[in-house]
Amino acid sequence: xxxxxxxxxxxxxxxxxxxxxxxxxxxxxxxxxxxxxxxxxxxxxxxxxxxxxxxxxxxxxxxxxxxxxxxxxxxxxxxxxxxxxxxxxxxxxxxxxxxxxxxxxxxxxxxxxxxxxxxxxxxxxxxxxxxxxxxxxxxxxxxxxxxxxxxxxxxxxxxxxxxxxxxxxxxxxxxxxxxxxxxxxxxxxxxxxxxxxxxxxxxxxxxxxxxxxxxxxxxxxxxxxxxxxxxxxxxxxxxxxxxxxxxxxxxxxxxxxxxxxx
Amino acid sequence: xxxxxxxxxxxxxxxxxxxxxxxxxxxxxxxxxxxxxxxxxxxxxxxxxxxxxxxxxxxxxxxxxxxxxxxxxxxxxxxxxxxxxxxxxxxxxxxxxxxxxxxxxxxxxxxxxxxxxxxxxxxxxxxxxxxxxxxxxxxxxxxxxxxxxxxxxxxxxxxxxxxxxxxxxxxxxxxxxxxxxxxxxxxxxxxxxxxxxxxxxxxxxxxxxxxxxxxxxxxxxxxxxxxxxxxxxxxxxxxxxxxxxxxxxxxxxxxxxxxxxxxxxxxxxxxxxxxxxxxxxxxxxxxxxxxxxxxxxxxxx
Numbered sequence: 001x002x003x004x005x006x007x008x009x010x011x012x013x014x015x016x017x018x019x020x021x022x023x024x025x026x027x028x029x030x031x032x033x034x035x036x037x038x039x040x041x042x043x044x045x046x047x048x049x050x051x052x053x054x055x056x057x058x059x060x061x062x063x064x065x066x067x068x069x070x071x072x073x074x075x076x077x078x079x080x081x082x083x084x085x086x087x088x089x090x091x092x093x094x095x096x097x098x099x100x101x102x103x104x105x106x107x108x109x110x111x112x113x114x115x116x117x118x119x120x121x122x123x124x125x126x127x128x129x130x131x132x133x134x135x136x137x138x139x140x141x142x143x144x145x146x147x148x149x150x151x152x153x154x155x156x157x158x159x160x161x162x163x164x165x166x167x168x169x170x171x172x173x174x175x176x177x178x179x180x181x182x183x184x185x186x187x188x189x190x191x192x193x194x195x196x197x198x199x200x201x202x203x204x205x206x207x208x209x210x211x212x213x214x215x216x217x218x219x220x221x222x223x224x225x226x227x228x229x230x231x232x233x234x235x236x237x238x239x240x241x242x243x244x245x246x247x248x249x250x251x252x253x254x255x256x257x258x259x260x261x262x
Numbered sequence: 263x264x265x266x267x268x269x270x271x272x273x274x275x276x277x278x279x280x281x282x283x284x285x286x287x288x289x290x291x292x293x294x295x296x297x298x299x300x301x302x303x304x305x306x307x308x309x310x311x312x313x314x315x316x317x318x319x320x321x322x323x324x325x326x327x328x329x330x331x332x333x334x335x336x337x338x339x340x341x342x343x344x345x346x347x348x349x350x351x352x353x354x355x356x357x358x359x360x361x362x363x364x365x366x367x368x369x370x371x372x373x374x375x376x377x378x379x380x381x382x383x384x385x386x387x388x389x390x391x392x393x394x395x396x397x398x399x400x401x402x403x404x405x406x407x408x409x410x411x412x413x414x415x416x417x418x419x420x421x422x423x424x425x426x427x428x429x430x431x432x433x434x435x436x437x438x439x440x441x442x443x444x445x446x447x448x449x450x451x452x453x454x455x456x457x458x459x460x461x462x463x464x465x466x467x468x469x470x471x472x473x474x475x476x477x478x479x480x481x482x483x484x485x486x487x488x489x490x491x492x493x494x495x496x497x498x499x500x501x502x503x504x505x506x507x508x509x510x511x512x513x514x515x516x517x518x519x520x521x522x523x524x525x526x527x528x529x530x531x532x533x534x535x536x537x538x539x540x541x542x543x544x545x546x547x548x549x550x551x552x553x554x555x556x557x558x559x560x561x562x563x
Contacts (some may be wrong), residue, residue, distance in 0.1 A: 004330075101343060101348040261313055
């Protein structure tokens with residue numbers, strides 16, 4: 001059993017690139033539409049809430065509300081696009097499109113495929129998060145040099161959210177089940193993790209829950225960087241996102257093995 | 263050299279699908295797994311590729327233990343799956359490019375083999391067509407070309423011509439024979455008797471996960487049947503059966519058709535000629551007859 005599980009692990013450190021490149025080739029054909037689709041939602045939130053609510057309330061944590069919100073929307077867009085790519089894109093390539101079936105006939109292992117899919121979802125998160133960052137920076141809500149620190153953080157956040165969503169993908173019998181993940185996990189995180197208002201507005205118990213959630217760690221890294229403030233406990237936040245990347249990955253290899261290779 | 267070696271392999275899902283099966287495929291041989299749907303053929307193909315593990319028994323493919331080191335074996339295997347899994351939004355050329363990368367081939371290596379693969383698949387003029395625009399036969403040929411991108415020693419084909427029209431099927435058969443002439447080894451699953459008879463050097467005839475016969479197609483036909491067949495359509499098969507029994511070696515009734523195996527078919531035909539409403543067909547025996555003889559039923563499509 002252990003030996004068979006090991007055979008499903010990534011064969012080496014570079015096999016996944018072929019899977020990533022396949023997805024990139026597919027994306028290139030519809031790239032622009034896909035980017036616009038990913039951007040629309042967080043952009044609407046940023047301007048709608050930022051200007052709408054922002055004019056009614058004073059500064060939040062020492063900055064304008066829209067500048068506070070911008071970091072939340074960068075993290076949220078990374079979460080949303082990594083999740084969508086995994087639960088819809090990867091699920092389709094595993095199921096109806098039979099793409100994984102073809103890959104499994106080559107020297108690629110299940111782990112290689114999953115790694116390539118996660119890297120691809122993280123890439124899409126990076127594209128969406130960076131686009132929002134550029135818009136926010138152009139409007140003066142962040143400094144241009146901060147983008148350089150933000151890129152790896154957005155990519156890591158994308159990887160963590162993709163990895164979590166991959167577990168859901170491995171368990172879901174059909175597309176319909178992803179609505180549960182969205183309404184029970186993703187949307188509550190949006191409100192618990194300080195994306196739209198500071199976490200300290202929440203009752204104590206909720207704050208404790210929030211401190212465990214990946215979106216909170218992503219925001220705690222992104223917001224100080226965008227506002228040009230020193231970030232506290234960076235090691236903790238990065239470590240937490242790494243754990244959210246690695247553990248679900250091993251779990252999803254086992255789950256997909258049971259699902260596809262029984 | 264042995265390309266595939268299965269020893270006492272069993273696999274159970276909800277029920278037993280492969281039952282202590284053993285066979286060996288020599289290098290350069292076309293070996294067929296012949297049987298109706300549900301006989302366990304696809305499961306065996308998946309086990310040979312290491313995509314599912316046997317519950318018992320031992321599998322060696324191209325000298326490598328499977329599933330433990332299946333990835334190593336798959337480097338030298340080409341697969342034609344039962345259902346097309348091409349990237350339909352990609353062009354023909356892109357499909358080959360992407361698949362070559364799965365085998366760690368460089369762009370230059372892939373570009374070097376694409377022209378010969380397109381020629382092999384008779385898709386020279388379709389290189390930049392999207393897969394969605396191809397006919398069923400073209401898609402199958404592209405799948406076949408794709409399976410050859412890593413220059414495999416062994417090809418595993420699961421029902422390669424199912425769902426194709428006869429013309430497209432014949433072209434695939436012709437292409438497969440040219441691969442055999444080049445020394446490739448083929449493991450082929452099929453429920454087409456004609457396909458098995460035309461292509462396979464040796465066959466394993468399967469029913470419900472068990473091997474019920476193994477050998478060269480001609481030898482199986484000679485051993486099991488060994489005489490001409492008269493097929494009788496129409497009339498009451500049982501009544502007619504009684505009439506011609508004295509002249510027949512054996513009689514099988516399947517549905518509305520009566521199969522009469524007769525060393526001297528003329529005598530059988532003489533008994534039946536002139537009877538109204540009968541259609542008679544005399545023909546040499548084939549694998550269909552072998553299957554009918556061994557299982558008592560026809561292999562439905």
